Amino acid sequence: MSKTLKTMIIALAGTAVLASPSIAADKVRLVNSTKVVFETEHPYTALEEGIFKKRNLDVSVIHGSGGAASLQAVLTGSQDIVWGNGVLGVLSAYAKGAPVRILGSNIRGVPDLYWYVKTDSPIKSFKDLKAGQELTYSRPGSTTNLAALYIKNALGLKAKLTSVGGPSGSRTQLMSGQVATGWSVFPLNKNLLREGKIRIIGTGKEAAGLNGVTIRVIAANANWLNKNRGVAKRMMLAFKEARAMTYNSEKRLQTYAKRWKLNFADVKTAPQDTPSEVTTMLPVAGLDKINQIALENKKIKKLLTAAQLKELVHPMGNKP
Amino acid sequence: MSRLHKMPILVGFVGLLVCALLLEVAVDIGWVMQLVVPRPSDTILAFPEVQADMDLFGNFFVTLGMTAGATFLALIIGIPFGYFLWRKTEYGVAYEGWLAAAFAAPTVLLYPLFLVIFGRSHATLIAMGFIPGAIPIIIQTRQGLLGVSKTLLNVGRSFNVSRRDLFWKIQLPSAVPTIFTGIRIGVMYTLVNIVAIEYLIDFGGLGRIVSEMYFRFDTPGTYASIIAVIFVSVFFYWGFGKIEKWLRPV
Numbered sequence: 117m118s119k120t121l122k123t124m125i126i127a128l129a130g131t132a133v134l135a136s137p138s139i140a141a142d143k144v145r146l147v148n149s150t151k152v153v154f155e156t157e158h159p160y161t162a163l164e165e166g167i168f169k170k171r172n173l174d175v176s177v178i179h180g181s182g183g184a185a186s187l188q189a190v191l192t193g194s195q196d197i198v199w200g201n202g203v204l205g206v207l208s209a210y211a212k213g214a215p216v217r218i219l220g221s222n223i224r225g226v227p228d229l230y231w232y233v234k235t236d237s238p239i240k241s242f243k244d245l246k247a248g249q250e251l252t253y254s255r256p257g258s259t260t261n262l263a264a265l266y267i268k269n270a271l272g273l274k275a276k277l278t279s280v281g282g283p284s285g286s287r288t289q290l291m292s293g294q295v296a297t298g299w300s301v302f303p304l305n306k307n308l309l310r311e312g313k314i315r316i317i318g319t320g321k322e323a324a325g326l327n328g329v330t331i332r333v334i335a336a337n338a339n340w341l342n343k344n345r346g347v348a349k350r351m352m353l354a355f356k357e358a359r360a361m362t363y364n365s366e367k368r369l370q371t372y373a374k375r376w377k378l379n380f381a382d383v384k385t386a387p388q389d390t391p392s393e394v395t396t397m398l399p400v401a402g403l404d405k406i407n408q409i410a411l412e413n414k415k416i417k418k419l420l421t422a423a424q425l426k427e428l429v430h431p432m433g434n435k436p
Numbered sequence: 437m438s439r440l441h442k443m444p445i446l447v448g449f450v451g452l453l454v455c456a457l458l459l460e461v462a463v464d465i466g467w468v469m470q471l472v473v474p475r476p477s478d479t480i481l482a483f484p485e486v487q488a489d490m491d492l493f494g495n496f497f498v499t500l501g502m503t504a505g506a507t508f509l510a511l512i513i514g515i516p517f518g519y520f521l522w523r524k525t526e527y528g529v530a531y532e533g534w535l536a537a538a539f540a541a542p543t544v545l546l547y548p549l550f551l552v553i554f555g556r557s558h559a560t561l562i563a564m565g566f567i568p569g570a571i572p573i574i575i576q577t578r579q580g581l582l583g584v585s586k587t588l589l590n591v592g593r594s595f596n597v598s599r600r601d602l603f604w605k606i607q608l609p610s611a612v613p614t615i616f617t618g619i620r621i622g623v624m625y626t627l628v629n630i631v632a633i634e635y636l637i638d639f640g641g642l643g644r645i646v647s648e649m650y651f652r653f654d655t656p657g658t659y660a661s662i663i664a665v666i667f668v669s670v671f672f673y674w675g676f677g678k679i680e681k682w683l684r685p686v
Contacts, residue, residue, distance in 0.1 A: 184651050191471050209653040214471055255638045256648070279638055280556070285548060292552045414489065415652055 141174035142347045147195040148179050149186035149202075153301055154362075154386040155222050155332070155395060157372045159199055162358035164371065171350040187335070191216060196340045197351065200332050202259055203406050208415035210428050215338035218429045219352055220397035222332035226263045226320030228302045228390045232290070235315050239296065242267060242318040247274035249296040252286055255279050259331055260299055262409060266323035290314075302389035306382035329402030341430065348433035356397055356432075363387050400429050474656040479663065482656035489657075490645045496664050498641030499630060502558060503668060506565030506626045511619065514570040518577025518615075528578055539571040544632050551637065561640050564633050569626035576618025580611030609684050616680040623672045631665055642668070 148156050159177050162168045168175045178195070180186025183202040189195040191214045200222050210216050231251070233239045245251055251268060253260035256279060264277050275296075280286045283300045287308070290298030297317065298305075308314045321327070334355065341348050362368045366384075373383045403425050410416045420428070426436045456476040462468045463475045474482075486492045521528035547564060554560040584607050592606045634643025642665050649657035 184653070187653075188472075192469060205651070205653070209471075212471070212653050212655075214653065255651075278556075281551075281637055285551065285637070288548050288552055289556070294552070294555050 141169070141172045142344070142350075144168075144173055144175045144197060144344075144347060144351060145195045146175055146177045146197045146199060146351075147186045147189050148177055149183050149198055149200045149332075151179055152304060152376045152378070153200065154228065154303065154372070154383075154390045156200055157362050157368070157375075158355055158358045160371070160375065161362045161365075161368050162354045165358065165361060165368075167354045167358050167361070168351075171354050173347065173350055173354060175351075187216070190335065190337050193337055193339065195337075196344075197334065197336045197348075199334055199355075201335055203330055203333050203403075204259075204262075204410050204413070204415050206333055206335050207403075207406060207410050207420065207428070210424075211410075211416040211420060216335050217338045217341050217427075218333045218335050218400055219341075219348060219433055220334045220355070220431065221330040221400045222334060222395065222397075223390070224330050224394045224401055225327040226259060226323055226331055227394060229260060229263050229299060229320035230302065230316050231297050231299050231318050232305070232309070232314040232316050233297055234290065235312055237296070237315070239317055242271050242273060242275075242322060244317070245273050245275035245296065247276075249275050250278040250280075251275040252278050252280045252289075252295055252297050252299050254282055254286070254299070256413075262413075263320045263323040263326060264299070266325045267318070267320075270322060270324045303378060303382045303386055307379060310379070310381060325405075329405050330400045333400065334397065336430075336433075341433070345433060345435075348430075350433075352397065352432040359395065359397070363392050398431055400431065403429070471653070471655060474659055478656040479659040482654075482660040486645065486649065486657045486660050490648060490661075492642075492645060492661065492664055495641040495645055496668065499627075499634065499643070499665065500641075500668050500671065502561045502630050502640060503565060503623065503627045503672065506562045506630065507569055507619075507623045507672070509562065509566045510569035510573055510622050510626065513566075514573030514618075514622070515577050515615065517570075518574040518618075519581065521574065521578045522581040528582075532575070532578070535571055535575050539568070539575065543567050544629050544636075547633050547636060556637055556639055558640065560637070561630050561633055565626040565630040568629050569622035572618040572621040572625065573615070574618075576621070577611070577615050580614030580618075581607060583614060584610045612680060612684045616676060619676055620673065623676065624669065627665070627669055627672065 146159055148159055150156055159175070163175060163177060180189060180198070183200075183205045186195075186198045187201050187205050187209055190198045191209060197219070203218070206216055206218060231242070239245060239249075242251070251264050251273065253264040255261065261277070261279070267273070268275060268277065278295055280289050280295060280298070283298075283304045286295075286298040286300065287305060289295045298314070305314065309316065334352070336348055362372070369383055369386065370380060372378075372386070373380045407416075407420050407425065411419055429436055459468065459473065460475050460477060463470050463473060483492065521531060544564065547560070550560045550564050554563055588606050588610055589602065592602045597605065630640070631643040631646070634640035635647045636643075638644055638647055642661055645661040646658055646665070649655075649661055
């Protein structure tokens with residue numbers, strides 16, 4: 117072999133080695149099912165603090181317009197993982213044969229929901245609601261509907277459950293005097309609280325029957341999960357690390373406030389409004405109860421079996 | 437019905453059937469995801485279930501009634517206003533651009549404002565259906581009257597017909613096709629807005645059922661309720677076609 121040829125081969129081999137990345141990062145498409153809510157911040161922490169990168173993950177984060185649309189993106193395979201989706205929706209989709217699996221819990225119970233009135237209202241707490249006065253929720257079958265129902269039953273209220281749409285629609289209808297109460301989720305509308313325009317009459321913690329029950333979850337496309345179990349496990353570990361960082365870092369809270377143009381004063385209590393102990397990714401708890409609720413709300417036609425419930429949950433990406 | 441009239445209807449049905457069969461096969465062999473688009477046969481089978489669960493038939497009439505109410509309002513306000521803009525040229529010229537701009541605006545996004553004014557009620561649905569319905573009727577009424585052939589008017593004048601007769605016997609019949617184009621566009625926009633608001637605020641008729649089925653991931657049920665919306669649209673299209681023919685038989 118001539119000297120020139122040898123030199124060329126060595127040069128080409130060197131170029132090839134230098135040009136190829138050492139190990140290509142695994143690409144993951146994440147859809148965050150909502151905006152502003154505190155727990156939606158954890159994926160951003162993982163992204164911006166290099167936690168995904170450290171675990172060799174190349175993650176794209178987009179926002180869906182609510183649970184159903186976000187989950188649909190995962191079911192059709194256009195996204196791999198959905199963050200913060202209502203467990204009822206996931207259960208309902210799974211029951212209809214959709215390729216979806218739960219990887220972990222986002223929140224157990226609904227402590228981040230709250231109900232409020234105008235400051236000059238005589239209503240001081242849920243118990244002051246009289247027969248016919250409106251205890252509001254977003255839409256039938258939603259988490260807020262469940263919470264309102266459980267609060268009503270737990271406290272023996274005579275109030276009328278009324279659907280008002282999302283937090284902004286709720287605020288509009290309360291402020292214009294159409295309904296007696298409004299609902300919101302921390303930290304939304306906290307500026308009105310700070311300014312003394314509204315007053316909290318109770319939170320989702322009073323929906324005692326839902327305490328300890330997983331309400332929102334992290335879920336993945338089952339086909340993607342089967343092919344990328346190792347990636348899913350690394351994603352869950354990254355989320356776990358990011359969650360801890362969001363809870364414990366003022367810098368992250370400032371970034372959170374900046375991202376959603378919120379006043380820092382309104383978000384600095386987020387770790388207390390959404391206590392850390394209910395947002396750990398495990399356990400995925402109370403699925404039997406959710407199964408029953410899903411049936412009562414016609415989300416499923418018959419109860420899922422124990423084997424189906426077991427198949428549905430892949431804790432931290434591990435096989436059940 | 438003549439053979440000539442029967443043929444296009446038959447061809448239309450055959451075309452629809454072929455499309456449905458192709459879709460059935462495409463879903464069966466997995467070209468189209470069943471979670472996104474159901475088999476047409478599953479959609480048909482979902483009708484009794486949606487009826488039993490959500491009273492599809494009753495809600496069909498709710499949406500039909502809301503659309504009829506909003507369209508009626510759009511007609512009784514839109515046609516006289518269009519006539520006024522035709523009679524008063526300066527106003528017509530002044531408002532034509534504004535009306536066209538308003539027609540292009542996504543008025544559906546104003547629903548929170550209407551919720552404040554009318555509450556979460558049928559009045560909100562009718563008001564939100566009325567706006568996009570009235571605008572094309574106003575525009576097309578004016579356009580229709582402006583477009584009446586001068587020859588026809590001159591013929592009328594040569595017979596010394598009164599101004600009233602000139603309007604009722606020449607101008608209006610001549611403008612009817614254009615006015616009905618406006619009405620057809622208007623009623624479709626009215627229906628779309630009403631169903632969209634029903635979907636958004638989870639209130640009323642078919643839009644609420646579409647939303648409920650969608651949130652349950654019941655794809656055949658979602659499509660069954662969408663087909664019911666199409667039936668409302670077909671009803672109005674057919675109905676206004678009949679009225680137009682009655683007003684202008686030739």
